[in-house]
Amino acid sequence: MKQKSKILLYQILILFGFLIIWEILVSGSRTSQFLYSSPLQILNILIKDISNFSLIYHSFITFYETIVGFIIGNLLGISIGLGLWYSKAAFKIAKPYIIILGSIPIFAIAPLLIIWFGTGILSKIVLVILSTLILAMVQSYKGASEIDNNRVNMMKSFGANKNQIFTMLVIPSSLSWVLSAVKLNIGFALLGAFIGEFISSEAGLGHYIIRASGLYDIASVFAGIIMIALIALLLNFCVDILERKLTPWLKE
Amino acid sequence: MEIQNLKKSFNQNGGKLRVLDNLSFDVKEGETLVLLGPSGCGKTTLLNILANIEIKDEGIINIDYSKNEIGYMFQTPLLFDWRNVFSNIALGLEIQNKIDSHKKSNILRLLKKYDLEDFKENYPKTLSGGMKQRVAFIRTIITDPSILLLDEPFSSLDFQTKLKLEEELFDFLKNKKIRTIFVTHDIEEAIALGDRVLVLTKRPAKIKKEYSIKLYEKNPIKRRQEPKFGEYFKKLWGELKDETKE
CATH class of the missing domain: 3.40.50.300 (P-loop containing nucleotide triphosphate hydrolases)
Structure with missing residues (x-):
């Protein structure tokens, strides 16, 4: 416990040290303040835009797009990935498509999706789904295909059928693979939502940031970035809790 | 058979x-x-x-x-990390849909018999090699x-x-x-x-x-201490050594 609070103390010290140095470096010159903004300016913007709810509104939109797409994308990817365990042939057939889909930058698909699904929330959710689906699918399939054949045989010796092997062995033993994909997908989900908002949108943090940068309002850009970081932290926190709930045998 | x-x-x-x-x-x-x-x-x-x-x-x-x-026991325990000792033992019964209160008390009785009673809620990674193989043994025999x-x-x-x-x-x-x-x-x-x-x-x-x-x-x-044990060993080794030549 002592060690833990010490680490936290250092982490806070580094953050404040960084902010203080930043504030000092830009305080002398108006040009520097214009180009790099300053921690105090950012704090002012945060207070102003949070109290007039505009930043909360944009954050909520981004959070909503991210979380909905994140959940659908992961669930879909995990189901397909684990499901492919039933048929190696199906995986082999699907493989080139998975590779192609996985290697196309999401930025390239984004304009199409905005044309098809509009500039509203839906196109962003679809983007987030596509950003998270492939990784969840590939990792889940990997986890499912790496199960120990001796354990399969042991279950078969009790007369287990394929469904029992799937639910009692494949799913639980793939969990750590699945969860590591879900964790990585937090970043990809936010990226997907942000790219969608960046290209064309009426709301969301991507919208907020691109509008602010157009006005050279650097402090607002930073305020938006901070909100994105907070959303990422929140999602990480949720996935950590999920992990502890789902894999109690892994903790010390 | x-x-x-x-x-x-x-x-x-x-x-x-x-x-x-x-x-x-x-x-x-x-x-x-x-x-x-x-x-x-x-x-x-x-x-x-x-x-x-x-x-x-x-x-x-x-x-x-x-x-x-059939009860089949393997070289390694093949326990499931995510199941505690008790439910590892119950695996075969679950597969065969034979788990009931009678079987559950049977598991507890065997855990006691093999000195594993205090570990029934432990995950396998906390057990020694011998304990794991005992758990695997109980899992094998619990289905009669x-x-x-x-x-x-x-x-x-x-x-x-x-x-x-x-x-x-x-x-x-x-x-x-x-x-x-x-x-x-x-x-x-x-x-x-x-x-x-x-x-x-x-x-x-x-x-x-x-x-x-x-x-x-x-x-x-006790068998290992009998004089005839050595005789059997010699005979069996005689048979086996030709088969182990590279």
Whole structure:
């Protein structure tokens, strides 16, 4: 416990040290303040835009797009990935498509999706789904295909059928693979939502940031970035809790 | 239980790799039959076929698989990390849809008997090698098998633990009607536990010779102290050493 609070103390010290140095470096010159903004300016913007709810509104939109797409994308990817365990042939057939889909930058698909699904929330959710689906699918399939054949045989010796092997062995033993994909997908989900908002949108943090940068309002850009970081932290926190709930045998 | 003219080969590099060559033997009620053979001779394939995990090419096996008569114990415990000791033991019962309060109290009774009572809610990673293999043993016998297939179940344990578990197995089997097939490459273990020992050749496995072990003692530890134990060892080693030449 002592060690833990010490680490936290250092982490806070580094953050404040960084902010203080930043504030000092830009305080002398108006040009520097214009180009790099300053921690105090950012704090002012945060207070102003949070109290007039505009930043909360944009954050909520981004959070909503991210979380909905994140959940659908992961669930879909995990189901397909684990499901492919039933048929190696199906995986082999699907493989080139998975590779192609996985290697196309999401930025390239984004304009199409905005044309098809509009500039509203839906196109962003679809983007987030596509950003998270492939990784969840590939990792889940990997986890499912790496199960120990001796354990399969042991279950078969009790007369287990394929469904029992799937639910009692494949799913639980793939969990750590699945969860590591879900964790990585937090970043990809936010990226997907942000790219969608960046290209064309009426709301969301991507919208907020691109509008602010157009006005050279650097402090607002930073305020938006901070909100994105907070959303990422929140999602990480949720996935950590999920992990502890789902894999109690892994903790010390 | 009888096995007649059992044959099995695998496809390998376009050719056929013969693993089992015309094996015939029987196991009587209450008998422990040891199959002693060099490593890689096809013993595990044989047990997998008997357990209905792999399919035979030819031959007759008179086991009714619909009755779940088989209990199969492996070299390693093969416990599930995500299940605690109790539910690891219950796995076979769950698969066979046979779990009820009577069976649950049976599990608790066996946990007590094998000194695992305090660990029933532990995850496998907190157990020692011997404890894990005991859990695997209880998981195997809790479904009341009438045929027990044991594939070198003690080979990954240290010597003392192995002796202890041999004795526990002996205690469990005595006065029961279970037919046991015990596969090993360990000559001492074969003599200590077997009523009969079949020496197998290297691949493809054939039966080279059959020995009835006629020792005064039945207990595997006491058997090791009998003078005749050494004689059997010499004979079996004589048979086996030709098969282990590289």
